[in-house]
Amino acid sequence: SSAEKEGHDWFMRKEIFEQPRAVADSLLGRRTATGQLQLDEMRLSDQELRDIDKIIIIAAGTSFYAGMVAKYAIEHWTRIPVEVELSSEFRYRDPILDYSTLVVAISQSGETADTLQAIRHARTQRSKVLAICNTNGSTIPRESDAVIYTHAGPEIGVASTKGFLTQLVACYLLALYLAQVKGTRFGDEITEVVTQLEAIPAQIESVLDGADSVYALARSHASARSVLFLGRHAGYPVALEGALKLKEIAYLHAEGFAAGELKHGPIALIEPGIPVFCVVPPQGRDQLHDKMLSGIQEVRARGARTICLAEEGDERIEPYADHLIRLPRVPVLLQPLVAVVPLQLFACELASLLGHDVDQPRNLAKSVTVE
Numbered sequence: 349s350s351a352e353k354e355g356h357d358w359f360m361r362k363e364i365f366e367q368p369r370a371v372a373d374s375l376l377g378r379r380t381a382t383g384q385l386q387l388d389e390m391r392l393s394d395q396e397l398r399d400i401d402k403i404i405i406i407a408a409g410t411s412f413y414a415g416m417v418a419k420y421a422i423e424h425w426t427r428i429p430v431e432v433e434l435s436s437e438f439r440y441r442d443p444i445l446d447y448s449t450l451v452v453a454i455s456q457s458g459e460t461a462d463t464l465q466a467i468r469h470a471r472t473q474r475s476k477v478l479a480i481c482n483t484n485g486s487t488i489p490r491e492s493d494a495v496i497y498t499h500a501g502p503e504i505g506v507a508s509t510k511g512f513l514t515q516l517v518a519c520y521l522l523a524l525y526l527a528q529v530k531g532t533r534f535g536d537e538i539t540e541v542v543t544q545l546e547a548i549p550a551q552i553e554s555v556l557d558g559a560d561s562v563y564a565l566a567r568s569h570a571s572a573r574s575v576l577f578l579g580r581h582a583g584y585p586v587a588l589e590g591a592l593k594l595k596e597i598a599y600l601h602a603e604g605f606a607a608g609e610l611k612h613g614p615i616a617l618i619e620p621g622i623p624v625f626c627v628v629p630p631q632g633r634d635q636l637h638d639k640m641l642s643g644i645q646e647v648r649a650r651g652a653r654t655i656c657l658a659e660e661g662d663e664r665i666e667p668y669a670d671h672l673i674r675l676p677r678v679p680v681l682l683q684p685l686v687a688v689v690p691l692q693l694f695a696c697e698l699a700s701l702l703g704h705d706v707d708q709p710r711n712l713a714k715s716v717t718v719e
């Protein structure tokens with residue numbers, strides 16, 4: 349009913365708008381009085397965590413893209429090597445695992461069959477398994493050594509939104525916690541990132557305040573046949589997730605690419621008028637921003653219509669953006685938390701305009717419990 353949806357037409361839209369609260373809830377109670385990070389159901393001792401020399405993240409669908417972001421964060425903050433793999437691939441390829449490997453299973457539902465089978469296999473190899481999950485008491489956390497629960501609240505829309513954002517939060521917390529345990533980073537640096545995370549809910553709110561202009565953009569793309577998404581670094585999984593959302597609910601051909609791969613194929617797809625979403629990294633001392641700008645110029649020179657998501661104050665992007673969506677200023681590793689939101693709004697609105705059932709897309713299930 350509309351009451352359950354709190355006045356929204358779809359659960360998905362309601363869940364998109366709940367994200368500031370969901371992110372805040374997922375951050376709640378994670379700091380001790382002395383400023384140390386604490387994770388309630390970690391259950392692995394500091395010594396067990398210090399013995400870990402490799403992390404393998406396994407997940408499916410949107411959760412897999414959270415895992416891709418986690419790799420960037422964990423390796424940067426802890427220097428522990430991280431692999432990310434689809435659960436369905438991991439299971440059947442005889443992966444190298446032992447007691448010093450931590451397998452991190454990310455699953456909103458905690459019931460995805462491939463992810464469950466994958467952790468069962470990992471445990472037979474004596475690896476430690478940590479679940480990042482939104483559903484208390486579901487099978488995956490029950491069969492894991494430790495768990496970080498996300499606090500998104502029940503997610504009804506089949507296409508994951510607040511589930512994804514809170515998975516990202518849990519991944520950042522895990523990365524920072526490992527850094528704290530390993531002592532690879534000074535405490536004040538960890539505290540600084542946690543403080544930046546605590547500012548995110550208000551920043552998501554400001555992105556949501558701009559929903560109407562994203563909806564107008566969706567209206568002007570109601571007859572698009574194909575939409576591309578470009579990103580790099582932590583913006584690459586955001587591009588993949590933006591494309592997945594369009595496939596799932598708008599039934600539109602959509603693909604995400606790493607911007608640096610353009611010349612290796614994707615640029616051949618560019619034809620006049622094709623919409624290309626570009627997730628622009630923050631302006632920093634690294635070369636990410638420059639590299640992204642040159643990719644954007646290349647697709648635009650071939651007639652693409654560029655829709656750029658770029659931080660406030662980024663003026664260099666202006667000449668190359670046919671449409672500009674402003675993002676709050678956040679460090680590159682945290683940018684997915686704000687950058688994915690306009691892409692969710694765009695997909696939700698476009699699917700709605702096309703007359704599709706946004707909450708129950710054809711052929712899809714909320715959780716895939718059979719292979």
Ligand code: G6P
Pocket residue numbers: 408409410411454455456457458459460463506507508712713714715716
């Ligand atoms: C299904 C859902 C997706 C979800 C994926 C993984 O495909 O439609 O939204 O990302 O399963 O689900 P999980 O519950 O394991 O995160």
